[in-house]
Amino acid sequence: xxxxxxxxxxxxxxxxxxxxxxxxxxxxxxxxxxxxxxxxxxxxxxxxxxxxxxxxxxxxxxxxxxxxxxxxxxxxxxxxxxxxxxxxxxxxxxxxxxxxxxxxxxxxxxxxxxxxxxxxxxxxxxxxxxxxxxxxxxxxxxxxxxxxxxxxxxxxxxxxxxxxxxxxxxxxxxxxxxxxxxxxxxxxxxxxxxxxxxxxxxxxxxxxxxxxxxxxxxxxxxxxxxxxxxxxxx
Amino acid sequence: xxxxxxxxxxxxxxxxxxxxxxxxxxxxxxxxxxxxxxxxxxxxxxxxxxxxxxxxxxxxxxxxxxxxxxxxxxxxxxxxxxxxxxxxxxxxxxxxxxxxxxxxxxxxxxxxxxxxxxxxxxxxxxxxxxxxxxxxxxxxxxxxxxxxxxxxxxxxxxxxxxxxxxxxxxxxxxxxxxxxxxxxxxxxxxxxxxxxxxxxxxxxxxxxxxxxxxxxxxxxxxxxxxxxxxxxxxxxxxxxxxxxxxxxxxxxxxxxxxxxxxxxxxxxxxxxxxxxxxxxxxxxxxxxxxxx
Amino acid sequence: xxxxxxxxxxxxxxxxxxxxxxxxxxxxxxxxxxxxxxxxxxxxxxxxxxxxxxxxxxxxxxxxxxxxxxxxxxxxxxxxxxxxxxxxxxxxxxxxxxxxxxxxxxxxxxxxxxxxxxxxxxxxxxxxxxxxxxxxxxxxxxxxxxxxxxxxxxxxxxxxxxxxxxxxxxxxxxxxxxxxxxxxxxxxxxxxxxxxxxxxxxxxxxxxxxxxxxxxxxxxxxxxxxxxxxxxxxxxxxxxxxxxxxxxxxxxxxxxxxxxxxxxxxxxxxxxxxxxxxxxxxxxxxxxxxxxxxxxxxxxxxxxxxxxxxxxxxxxxxxxxxxxxxxxxxxxxxxxxxxxxxxxxxxxxxxxx
Ligand SMILES: Nc1ncnc2c1ncn2[C@@H]1O[C@H](COP(=O)(O)OP(=O)(O)OP(=O)(O)O)[C@@H](O)[C@H]1O
Ligand SMILES: [Mg+2]
Numbered sequence: 080x081x082x083x084x085x086x087x088x089x090x091x092x093x094x095x096x097x098x099x100x101x102x103x104x105x106x107x108x109x110x111x112x113x114x115x116x117x118x119x120x121x122x123x124x125x126x127x128x129x130x131x132x133x134x135x136x137x138x139x140x141x142x143x144x145x146x147x148x149x150x151x152x153x154x155x156x157x158x159x160x161x162x163x164x165x166x167x168x169x170x171x172x173x174x175x176x177x178x179x180x181x182x183x184x185x186x187x188x189x190x191x192x193x194x195x196x197x198x199x200x201x202x203x204x205x206x207x208x209x210x211x212x213x214x215x216x217x218x219x220x221x222x223x224x225x226x227x228x229x230x231x232x233x234x235x236x237x238x239x240x241x242x243x244x245x246x247x248x249x250x251x252x253x254x255x256x257x258x259x260x261x262x263x264x265x266x267x268x269x270x271x272x273x274x275x276x277x278x279x280x281x282x283x284x285x286x287x288x289x290x291x292x293x294x295x296x297x298x299x300x301x302x303x304x305x306x307x308x309x310x311x312x313x
Numbered sequence: 314x315x316x317x318x319x320x321x322x323x324x325x326x327x328x329x330x331x332x333x334x335x336x337x338x339x340x341x342x343x344x345x346x347x348x349x350x351x352x353x354x355x356x357x358x359x360x361x362x363x364x365x366x367x368x369x370x371x372x373x374x375x376x377x378x379x380x381x382x383x384x385x386x387x388x389x390x391x392x393x394x395x396x397x398x399x400x401x402x403x404x405x406x407x408x409x410x411x412x413x414x415x416x417x418x419x420x421x422x423x424x425x426x427x428x429x430x431x432x433x434x435x436x437x438x439x440x441x442x443x444x445x446x447x448x449x450x451x452x453x454x455x456x457x458x459x460x461x462x463x464x465x466x467x468x469x470x471x472x473x474x475x476x477x478x479x480x481x482x483x484x485x486x487x488x489x490x491x492x493x494x495x496x497x498x499x500x501x502x503x504x505x506x507x508x509x510x511x512x513x514x515x516x517x518x519x520x521x522x523x524x525x526x527x528x529x530x531x532x533x534x535x536x537x538x539x540x541x542x543x544x545x546x547x548x549x550x551x552x553x554x555x556x557x558x559x560x561x562x563x564x565x566x567x568x569x570x571x572x573x574x575x576x577x578x579x580x581x582x583x584x585x586x587x588x589x590x591x592x593x594x595x596x597x598x599x600x601x602x603x604x605x
Numbered sequence: 606x607x608x609x610x611x612x613x614x615x616x617x618x619x620x621x622x623x624x625x626x627x628x629x630x631x632x633x634x635x636x637x638x639x640x641x642x643x644x645x646x647x648x649x650x651x652x653x654x655x656x657x658x659x660x661x662x663x664x665x666x667x668x669x670x671x672x673x674x675x676x677x678x679x680x681x682x683x684x685x686x687x688x689x690x691x692x693x694x695x696x697x698x699x700x701x702x703x704x705x706x707x708x709x710x711x712x713x714x715x716x717x718x719x720x721x722x723x724x725x726x727x728x729x730x731x732x733x734x735x736x737x738x739x740x741x742x743x744x745x746x747x748x749x750x751x752x753x754x755x756x757x758x759x760x761x762x763x764x765x766x767x768x769x770x771x772x773x774x775x776x777x778x779x780x781x782x783x784x785x786x787x788x789x790x791x792x793x794x795x796x797x798x799x800x801x802x803x804x805x806x807x808x809x810x811x812x813x814x815x816x817x818x819x820x821x822x823x824x825x826x827x828x829x830x831x832x833x834x835x836x837x838x839x840x841x842x843x844x845x846x847x848x849x850x851x852x853x854x855x856x857x858x859x860x861x862x863x864x865x866x867x868x869x870x871x872x873x874x875x876x877x878x879x880x881x882x883x884x885x886x887x888x889x890x891x892x893x894x895x896x897x898x899x900x901x902x903x904x905x906x907x908x909x910x911x912x913x914x915x916x917x918x919x920x921x922x923x924x925x926x927x928x929x930x931x932x933x934x935x936x937x938x939x940x941x942x943x944x945x946x947x948x949x950x951x952x953x954x955x956x957x958x
Contacts, residue, residue, distance in 0.1 A: 131493055154499030166494045168487045178480075179487055180498045222498065348732060350866075403933060409678075413873055413932050416866050421925025428915035428922065541743060541862065548736050581747040585740045592740075593725070596733050 099284030169208025333520025337513020343553020359518025389518015689845020719838025876940025
């Protein structure tokens with residue numbers, strides 16, 4: 080049985096259809112990459128899943144129908160969401176950002192945060208808006224990881240980061256995914272290759288590929304066709 | 314010199330009243346995107362409740378005033394909470410309709426107040442000390458100014474402490490910045506909506522009792538008259554910012570007093586011009602989009 | 606089938622003139638509408654109410670031009686109405702100019718003020734636009750209250766009839782004012798219709814949907830919006846002038862925020878985007894307003910228990926409550942309801958912009 084199953088989901092923003100008819104399943108372990116060209120609706124798919132935008136269709140999570148639930152209820156079922164562009168609360172301190180996210184308090188999680196994100200651990204009282212882009216990304220990730228989740232939804236975590244930070248982020252994701260399955264939107268195919276077992280490709284608001292990530296990335300024709308790039312290495 | 318001090322103290326007193334409406338107004342807008350036209354009615358209903366209870370208890374002691382303040386705040390909070398739950402919540406995130414609803418509520422409630430309590434002012438009794446004056450550097454300052462200023466400062470720090478040190482405060486501050494993300498962290502932001510309405514209503518109701526002490530009467534239009542200035546204050550201070558609202562309240566009220574005295578009664582006009590200048594040069598106000 | 610729908614589409618062309626003709630003969634016949642008219646339709650009291658209603662209907666139409674057509678939420682539209690009432694009142698009192706040229710001058714003032722203030726306020730949009738317009742109206746209100754040597758302050762400025770032609774003065778001539786109001790309502794309606802159907806109307810309607818797209822097409826939406834603001838301002842000024850002659854006083858209530866809010870309520874009740882809704886909404890509101898005040902004095906009503914009598918005798922309470930219910934349960938207003946009724950099926954509720 081799959082953890083998350085989506086059947087013909089469509090989603091709208093301000094009345095405009097941005098996801099047409101998406102169906103896929105996510106296995107109970109490992110990282111599944113959600114791929115596709117810019118503007119194809121990856122972010123909207125994630126936002127639709129957790130009800131941040133209007134959506135229709137059958138969405139079940141851990142056997143529960145979540146297609147009519149409000150966002151906060153869905154998240155409380157055990158989903159960690161890392162949005163595109165971080166969306167940290169700029170006027171709050173790092174600690175406050177984490178405190179807000181921690182559903183069961185932070186006390187038992189300090190070791191974990193220190194181990195995974197030493198950089199932000201040293202800046203708990205700094206205002207998140209004054210952090211660098213990479214540090215903000217760490218806060219955004221940490222916000223999702225301070226809870227015991229059943230599933231992580233992570234949207235372009237390496238966007239705009241320096242190569243070294245990209246690798247750090249990838250390592251953190253890998254560590255997190257050992258415990259919790261993840262649906263990962265990622266443009267950097269090196270990272271995808273490194274992390275993902277499964278892959279889903281969107282095109283024109285629909286799923287055009289679902290299978291093993293290796294299969295997709297080792298086939299140059301497929302990658303060129305779906306992702307508009309040649310080969311896996313950049 | 315004594316003129317200046319008297320004008321300053323009067324301005325600060327009036328600024329205190331503006332803040333007691335504008336603070337809640339600003340938080341509500343910042344968090345929910347709702348421009349609440351019914352906020353003046355929250356103040357009026359608090360003032361009326363305080364006046365009724367003081368009539369019931371009789372006398373002009375401090376105890377009675379204190380009780381009427383508490384009652385005013387409670388009634389304001391209850392009315393505001395009911396408003397949020399019954400009228401605002403069903404239109405979740407449809408900001409224009411929500412603002413329209415509050416327009417309807419403000420028209421209807423003022424008309425209802427007029428129907429029940431009449432259009433004429435009803436005079437309130439005050440502790441004798443409040444009517445006396447205190448001499449400061451040659452200026453004879455009416456004592457009610459001190460009550461207003463002191464109360465508003467307490468309310469401001471109380472609200473700031475609440476925002477800073479409680480989990481609900483944290484949720485509100487985060488929500489002002491990014492409501493959807495709060496929801497996406499698994500938090501029911503709508504409970505915070507109800508809460509800011511309750512707080513805004515309580516503060517306005519409390520402000521109503523103070524306003525009736527300052528003006529000496531309650532009338533159905535008490536809140537509506539102050540609301541226009543509170544709107545101006547909120548915009549100048551930056552929608553969503555409590556500190557901005559406090560600064561702008563003082564700025565607007567003091568400027569108004571000085572312009573009225575030195576520039577031939579042009580206080581209101583000067584304020585309007587100030588608003589227009591701020592809107593055209595800095596549309597987000599002095600401190601836009603921060604809850605503290 | 607096609608023929609029928611064609612008639613439906615063009616029903617305005619048939620119903621409109623019929624309605625105007627029917628209204629126009631009212632002063633000449635003794636048409637009675639018990640409970641709604643205070644007397645037969647030739648009665649000056651009835652005509653007075655109907656004329657006021659038509660003027661508020663025209664004012665609501667002008668507000669519709671702002672909100673329903675251009676998508677501009679104004680909290681200060683009453684300013685232009687007051688320019689009409691006070692402008693004419695002051696000219697008639699302070700100068701020897703005859704009524705017609707005086708009205709021309711005031712109309713021109715309304716136009717210039719609308720153009721200048723429109724230019725400034727359209728620098729911002731949304732709630733900020735609403736607040737700037739509120740501030741302008743508030744400034745006007747302050748000017749009226751403070752300069753009581755000219756405006757007579759809170760009391761209101763009564764009309765000086767020396768330069769008003771005889772056929773517009775006195776109770777017996779109310780019918781002439783009624784006809785004048787009818788003409789204004791018709792002109793306002795045609796003007797608004799023309800604006801909506803014209804290229805300018807399409808541009809503002811398009812900017813309401815997507816400002817960027819219009820910019821890309823190379824059209825300057827601001828200019829067209831100013832045109833909407835100016836047209837609305839002039840209609841409001843003209844309505845204000847006749848309203849003033851009819852009421853014989855210009856009063857500070859003419860510029861109150863409550864008046865603008867009432868217009869907003871009327872337009873939303875009528876159904877945002879609906880000309881007929883705005884016009885008819887304004888007319889019905891004014892009739893209710895006038896009649897409820899006198900109905901409230903009716904002895905039958907006084908015998909009702911207090912908790913019913915008090916709310917029922919306050920027109921604004923009723924209006925506000927109905928408004929709340931409509932916003933909650935009837936998106937699209939009464940025009941939307943009528944449409945659903947006509948088309949016979951429950952069309953999907955359209956959300957307000
Ligand atoms: N707020 C919005 N209003 C209107 N259209 C939007 C909005 N947000 C997104 N869209 C449209 O929805 C479509 C899907 O956008 P989405 O952000 O989901 O794409 P994406 O696959 O995540 O793209 P990227 O790889 O660039 O992040 C795009 O065509 C976009 O223009
Ligand atoms: Mg995206």
